Amino acid sequence: APRRFGVADRGRPGDKWLADTVRWAWRTRILVHLGIDLRLRLRQAAEDEAVRVFAANLRDLLLAAPAGTRATMGLDPGFRTGVKVAVVDATGKVAATETIYPHVPQNKWDASLATLARLAKEHGVELVAIGNGTASRETDRLAADLIGRHPELGLTKVMVSEAGASVYSASAFASQELPGLDVSLRGAVSIARRLQDPLAELVKIDPKSIGVGQYQHDLSEVKLSRSLDAVVEDCVNGVGVDVNTASAPLLSRVSGISSGLADNIVAHRDANGPFRSRKALKDVARLGPKAYEQCAGFLRIRGGDDPLDGSSVHPEAYPVVRAMAKRTGSEVAALIGNTGVLRSLRPEEFVDDSFGLPTVTDILRELEKPGRDPRPAFRTASFKDGVEKIGDLAPGMILEGVVTNVAAFGAFVDVGVHQDGLVHVSAMSRTFVKDPRDVVKPGDIVRVKVLEVDIPRKRISLTLRLDDEASASPRREPRENRRGGTPRPRREASAPAAGGAMADALRRAGLVRPEGRR
Template sequence: MGSTVTSEIAQQMRLREQQVERTLSLLSQGCTVAFLARYRKEVTGGADRKTLRAMIELHGRLTELQDRKKAVLEAIAEQGKLTPEIEKAVSQAGQMWLVEDLYLPLRPQRHTAAMPARDRGLEPLAERLRSGDAAATADELAANFIRHDRDVHTTADALSGASHILAEDYSTHVRLRQKVRDVLWADGVLKSSQGTSAEEHLKEFRDYFNFSEQIRNLPPHRVLAVNRGERKKALKVVIEIPMQRLVDECVELVVPADHPHRDFLRECLTDALTRLVIPSISREIRRELTERAELHAIEVFAGNLRGILMTPPVRGKRVLAVDPGFRTGCKVAALDAEGQLLGETIVYPHEPQKRWTEALGALVAAVEKYEIDVVAIGNGTGCHETEKLVAEVIAAGDRPVQYALVSEAGASAYAASDLAREEFPNLDAALRGTVSIGRRLQDPLSEFVKVDPRCIGVGLYQHDVDQGQLKEHLDRVVHDCINEVGADLNRAHVALLSRISGLDDGLARAIVRHREASGPFASREQLRQVPGLDDLAYQQSAGFLRVFGGDHPLDATPIHPESYPVVDRLLARFGYVPADLSAPGGPPKLRQKLQGLSLERLAEEVGVGIATLSDILHCLEHPGFDPRDAGPPPIFKTEMMRLEDLKPGMWLKGTVRNVVDFGAFVDIGVREDGLVHVSQFSSKYIKNPVDFIHVGQTVDVRVMSIDHDRRRIALSMIPENEAANGHVPPAQGPAADVASA
């Protein structure tokens, strides 16, 4: 069975079977996806994390399918009904639904309408009608089964019972069920109308009170919106199907054209379709639509989260963090360039206290006292009123200070967490959240990892999807980002270390305790001294942990310790030792010597695979490389803009705050985020916004229109000359989706 699954994975994913087998073997031995993707490329064929996870998921599905086949065959055998034909059909079934369809007629039945008919001895009548007994009419055949002692008093009673038996039999017909499935997917229409609670949810769901769309064209966000409306009883949802055509096609499938009882069997078949098959397949299709939509939504959320986590850090800057508030005041925390707290206060510039001048003076003084470089303003309630205050602070002071808006999503959850209490035991919870806002600007990845990623709020319909799956996918994103960047072994906190490949919360705490008791790690090798950290954990984690200024220069790179001998041989070939890499001009000189060399020959010479050698060379040539630096930095400002300042045609720089199916919301520096509809991304057709744009990305946008009454801003990323030349694709989906979403 295992080899069958392996070969099926290889076939479906177009990989070599040996590649799949060896990869699955390493996974079963405790290797992580991050480790395999980075340090076992020769084994995996260079598979990235996405491919490896797809392999794992497919392995799980195929194993589940194999297990179900085995259970079904055993259950049929126990009934004494297993034939070679059934065994072959079940064994060759490639989908779970087909296994269930094959098992359906043989499954032990719960109480059905056909059971009493069988108990009254009407199954032989059903068989004679089905077989096409032309010796008598249906009524004449039924007359032979009238039995008052069995509650069959008339021919109508007999035919009614026989029809229930035939309808049940038709409902389990494998090809008939597949026909219904095909027609529903091809031509089924999902319709929604007002439900019993429609008035309570008028604004949210009015666009779906008279909604109709073919199933095959339903975009994921509409599926989730309809599901939500149905749950709230605001909508009634049905799937409609071309019934007459379906019945005609199904009759042709199961009833011969010259059958003497064709009309009667057609009625039985219609009953089977209406009462049994269509409701069953409709539920199956609704379930699959929901699963697809939820998976798509989760992928959108995951992409948005990655954009947030991989935002470039603001290094070497002292930050004044401001958490806006009205009644409770604006919490203020000054941080040094390493994120350590220098001082804190609370000011009350807004309603109801209105101590604006006092707050202005306090912030100007804090900027001077702590030599602040940038101000981080939380983007929650009161942020734009506070932005005005900060702009005045900058104008009134002498230091060249700028400010940026920072997401405060999840900051309150962090502030109330055990981790926050451990970090700041003597600080009020609100001020802990303020510190987090400042650190999110300095190092977004390190700070956001402290909260449940679901708290970050990275998409519409976030609460409509399976929360277990959402958490699993978002946790993967967090793990991927952390391992892609790596962690400083001597500075990383528990929340960061616990996401490193091969580590967990217990090992992360053990590392921190060892660090506190014995001082900073001088090398990766000293990890082996941490209690509980075995050889496997060391192998899986060492390459993702950095030791800067330690005993071994390579410990500050992503090169795995197992490759240090390879690096020694490689450097010796050019007359270098690892210490030379940290000398001025070391990497450029090495880069110069490597030019024109055959990678294949060099790999053979030092005894390593080409993929691993390429990674080693990249690390040697680009010391200190951080993948986050490839992205655009946060947008810094010195003064704020108002909605009234916007004019159609203006080009602005903005930050993508959220990506949804119908477009992206962009912060352009006014109170309201603007919407770039998916049709305004490009002059080319964009099917999936997530493939084109991500949260945290800096984009240039053109103001198309401003609705001052509704405070809505329509934006475009298409240059005016392209739009004027008619190259803009049509809007994809009704504009109503924007409002309803």
């Protein structure tokens, strides 16, 4: 720095003082502030990226494929405390609850099967949702035995993430929604409902409790909450809400509806029966013209007085649809879903001062498929028989699994062994992958190959490239198995890197040496 500004010792009386002053200013003032500023910028960039990843994963989870209106049995697995069973009907209403003890120490396998078969037959159950926590694989085997012994029931079993189910069970809303139900049984109800409609059930849980992000606890609480709340609202508005079945937490996520107004809608519905039209919403206390204008297009009324109330067409645009029906000489009900007639209409002929060409085009598209759900079709993953714990894995195995989380460094996949495996970003494709979400997203069903299994540290390395070679030294057994001695205590490595978001960003920038280097 002194040389850059021409500060040098040329024998003048003040040269040494000036050079010392410049060095002191650089060392104690400028360099310190530069370091703080650089670290602040790196932390900000890392935090923004972590929030973006969390928000994107939450969006994928909320928009996961719904199983639909089918009677479902939820199983919340457990050993000593038993497996909690809850049967919900097609609308999500609790029909029956039980607790069974098929596993150790009670081992009442046959009695448990009889109970499940009786419940399934009595309530016309089609789906069995199994929580993926402790004893999930053993409970999955119980469900498989049930299906094998009773093929006439036509059951399908699905492993479901139970992240946040315990948070919901102990929440004030769960107490209000399921007042006569034990806390432990509420989790089974939540597991069943989130298979029927993930969006409708997960909105009852604080998004931060779902756990689909990275460096979550290092992030700004305000920034993360604001981002996640915006994602939930976008997802709810994008899918639409059936106002006659939606819960208050779901309604409160609709644009223009506050939590108090959502409670008023539910109370009005309980007191007066289902809404027959969108206009009837104006009778709800505190739902004024402005709130109605904001929320009406996102609320659906199926089988009501006006067929347009079941679509995403806003009531303000109903005159445009009626003009279309008049032009074709048919009723509005006959126009909806009539692709041939709708495509014969020219959008520009219905443009006026209130509705431009893009809006009219969107109306025509909606009328072709009214109330269409943007979420994908429902399908299930099949876990391999005999692979129930991490010790059952071997390099070279090809398995089917479900993507549970996607981070900047790769994706975690549940292959049915109680421990998610990691597909590193470098093992996702033959081409360069900038963002793992370009390849997979949470909820995707994928086929993976086991590269390496580290049993002591409970780490599973997977690849999406099925022709990759597995590790030559595949399984790292515990040290007592290899040498006959007691393993030396070792510090468990954190994932993906110690120190949180800022340390990871500094490490990538080369400002912090990796652990173990001197």
